[in-house]
Amino acid sequence: MLLYTPERIIVDQAVCREQFTQEILQKFPSVPYEVVESYAWHRDESHPDPAKNPLSKGKKTLHLKYFPGISFKPCPGTTEGAVCCNYFTIDFVENCPLECTYCILQAFLNKPVTTVHANVNEILEQVRERVLSQPQRLFRVGTGEHSDSLALDPLLNINKHVIPFFGKLPNAILELKTKSNYIDHLLDLPHNGKTVVSWSVNPSYIVAHEEFKTARLNERLEAAYRVSQAGYRVAFHIDPMIHYDGWEAGYTELVEQLIAAVPPEKIAWISLGSLRYIPKLKSIVESRFPKSRIFLGEFIKGEDGKMRYLKKVRQRMYYVVQRKLKKLAPQVTTYLCMEKPPVWQRTMPRLPKDDDELDLLIARGFQQQSVAGCDV
Ligand code: SF4
Numbered sequence: 188m189l190l191y192t193p194e195r196i197i198v199d200q201a202v203c204r205e206q207f208t209q210e211i212l213q214k215f216p217s218v219p220y221e222v223v224e225s226y227a228w229h230r231d232e233s234h235p236d237p238a239k240n241p242l243s244k245g246k247k248t249l250h251l252k253y254f255p256g257i258s259f260k261p262c263p264g265t266t267e268g269a270v271c272c273n274y275f276t277i278d279f280v281e282n283c284p285l286e287c288t289y290c291i292l293q294a295f296l297n298k299p300v301t302t303v304h305a306n307v308n309e310i311l312e313q314v315r316e317r318v319l320s321q322p323q324r325l326f327r328v329g330t331g332e333h334s335d336s337l338a339l340d341p342l343l344n345i346n347k348h349v350i351p352f353f354g355k356l357p358n359a360i361l362e363l364k365t366k367s368n369y370i371d372h373l374l375d376l377p378h379n380g381k382t383v384v385s386w387s388v389n390p391s392y393i394v395a396h397e398e399f400k401t402a403r404l405n406e407r408l409e410a411a412y413r414v415s416q417a418g419y420r421v422a423f424h425i426d427p428m429i430h431y432d433g434w435e436a437g438y439t440e441l442v443e444q445l446i447a448a449v450p451p452e453k454i455a456w457i458s459l460g461s462l463r464y465i466p467k468l469k470s471i472v473e474s475r476f477p478k479s480r481i482f483l484g485e486f487i488k489g490e491d492g493k494m495r496y497l498k499k500v501r502q503r504m505y506y507v508v509q510r511k512l513k514k515l516a517p518q519v520t521t522y523l524c525m526e527k528p529p530v531w532q533r534t535m536p537r538l539p540k541d542d543d544e545l546d547l548l549i550a551r552g553f554q555q556q557s558v559a560g561c562d563v
Pocket of ligand 1 (some may be wrong): 282
């Protein structure tokens with residue numbers, strides 16, 4: 188994977204004295220930067236139609252800004268009626284330097300910059316306050332909602348602050364979700380067993396044809412092994428599953444590769460999900476990635492407005508993968524992402540009775556693996 192270098196940096200006055208901002212500027216002494224009162228990208232560089240937006244340009248400009256709102260929130264990706272895993276997200280970065288053809292960010296991040304919320308410590312204080320206000324529950328918190336959690340981290344080093352912070356919280360787990368292999372800088376951090384590093388994975392064929400600029404599958408798996416040896420829990424998201432010629436052999440082999448790469452007792456959870464997209468993404472993908480084949484197949488619009496494969500196709504895909512996982516790693520917690528009870532009933536060992544039970548199931552999976560690993 189090529190290391191990311193921005194072509195320019197824009198710094199809002201409000202964060203120009205933050206230590207975090209200074210560290211980034213020092214890393215790139217030859218990259219031009221400008222300090223502005225408050226960068227109003229929407230006035231001068233955006234276009235209301237995301238299809239015509241300079242998406243590629245946005246991946247090359249870093250905008251360091253003060254985030255004034257509440258960055259810590261329940262995962263917005265819920266679907267009415269779906270079994271939801273009660274996940275929380277923190278937004279440190281919006282936009283991503285990688286180029287997956289199916290990336291949903293293309294349809295709604297209509298700005299020509301990659302935004303970094305530079306008031307990291309303030310945002311972490313929001314997390315502390317919320318998490319400690321409910322000491323009886325275990326929060327699972329991810330940073331990969333509007334970006335890849337690690338693709339920019341060798342440059343930003345945000346997780347140097349975030350991982351030790353979560354290491355000291357009694358009732359929260361951090362999940363860093365990535366398609367990169369940038370883990371060297373994490374290996375010696377004091378994670379205290381409270382960070383899960385997870386990889387979104389697909390068969391090598393899909394990685395090669397639909398996931399550009401990402402680490403190849405073997406690189407992701409090697410990175411997963413290395414963080415597991417550093418005491419981190421590892422998780423995998425087989426998501427979005429793509430229905431392509433040869434999918435059954437591809438996903439079966441993928442499960443074998445995952446379990447061969449990381450000992451099952453080091454795997455906190457594995458989730459499954461299939462391709463879903465909002466209709467306006469299609470024309471954007473067709474113009475940016477004309478060779479992509481992700482829209483081949485029959486799709487149906489769900490109540491949430493998203494297009495998905497027909498239910499019987501999704502069920503068959505989940506069933507094949509779940510069966511293989513059960514055979515090779517029966518102790519690992521698995522769950523479906525954004526699927527309703529009938530799909531669970533036909534594919535998974537059991538249907539959680541509600542969102543809270545799924546939340547508990549995943550948390551228990553993590554805690555059991557932690558006990559087996561003896562480092563929490
Ligand atoms: S890694 Fe995630 S956020 Fe980045 S381009 Fe791919 S799907 Fe989008």
